[in-house]
Amino acid sequence: MSDDATTGAAGAAPEVVVQPSADELAQSTADRTTAALAAAITARGVAHLVVTGGGILEQVLAALAPRAEALDWSAVHVWWGDERWVPADSEDRNDRPARAKLFDRVPVDPAKLHPMPAADAGFDDAEAAAQAYAAALAEAADGADTPAFDVVLLGIGPDGHCASLFPGHPGTAVLDRSVIAVHDSPKPPPDRLSLTFPALDAAREIWFVASGSGKAEAVARAVAGADRTEVPSAGPRGRERTLWLVDEDAAAGLES
Numbered sequence: 001m002s003d004d005a006t007t008g009a010a011g012a013a014p015e016v017v018v019q020p021s022a023d024e025l026a027q028s029t030a031d032r033t034t035a036a037l038a039a040a041i042t043a044r045g046v047a048h049l050v051v052t053g054g055g056i057l058e059q060v061l062a063a064l065a066p067r068a069e070a071l072d073w074s075a076v077h078v079w080w081g082d083e084r085w086v087p088a089d090s091e092d093r094n095d096r097p098a099r100a101k102l103f104d105r106v107p108v109d110p111a112k113l114h115p116m117p118a119a120d121a122g123f124d125d126a127e128a129a130a131q132a133y134a135a136a137l138a139e140a141a142d143g144a145d146t147p148a149f150d151v152v153l154l155g156i157g158p159d160g161h162c163a164s165l166f167p168g169h170p171g172t173a174v175l176d177r178s179v180i181a182v183h184d185s186p187k188p189p190p191d192r193l194s195l196t197f198p199a200l201d202a203a204r205e206i207w208f209v210a211s212g213s214g215k216a217e218a219v220a221r222a223v224a225g226a227d228r229t230e231v232p233s234a235g236p237r238g239r240e241r242t243l244w245l246v247d248e249d250a251a252a253g254l255e256s
């Protein structure tokens with residue numbers, strides 16, 4: 001991975017877009033996602049989307065389903081930014097609501113749907129599963145470690161985490177891999193898989209989506225450019241765009 005990719009220094013400065021409510025945030029983010037993926041397909045014949053778990057992101061995925069006709073979903077690769085290290089049928093899996101709200105409802109190519117491995121998928125441990133996911137990313141990447149994701153949709157925790165990169169956790173210091181196993185996560189369940197900063201920084205566009213007053217302080221610290229080992233959401237920056245898509249409650253701590 002290059003120095004630029006590891007530091008994020010070359011990434012785009014954050015831009016903030018505020019919507020009046022969570023519903024308007026979900027609807028407008030779905031419109032924006034549809035347009036960005038369609039533009040990627042027009043330009044390159046293929047699009048790479050990264051999704052994660054979380055309440056507002058589930059609303060965004062649900063809002064994408066009725067817009068399916070505006071997009072050639074068969075040309076979209078879907079990757080996960082993080083996943084909980086639990087069995088495939090666990091309610092805790094991030095891919096379950098994502099499939100139920102969107103990917104079971106649109107004509108995505110099953111070969112282009114890339115869930116992170118489940119804990120009962122036959123890997124020795126989460127580390128081996130992380131390596132396998134890194135290999136799948138590299139295989140789709142034309143010589144790089146990861147595809148240049150067209151859109152990465154990230155939620156943010158009240159503590160400032162994104163994906164499964166948590167404040168002060170060892171994962172925030174990993175620069176030599178695209179995927180890590182995470183243990184002792186402060187947010188349950190404790191064992192997870194996550195993309196790393198270098199993998200996220202390789203994206204064309206990173207979009208944080210945040211709703212509610214519980215996120216206001218973390219949003220303000222991240223947008224102000226806190227140390228990413230302390231406020232991980234301050235870290236990832238898209239090469240072309242870093243967008244903060246927030247509702248008024250989540251924007252409450254931002255300077256106007």
Ligand SMILES: O=C(O)[C@H](O)[C@@H](O)[C@H](O)[C@H](O)COP(=O)(O)O
Nearest residue numbers: 052053054055056155156157163
């Ligand atoms: O696996 C996870 O727990 C998520 O990927 C996590 O990073 C999530 O996106 C944020 O915690 C925001 O979640 P909420 O929107 O539900 O607060």
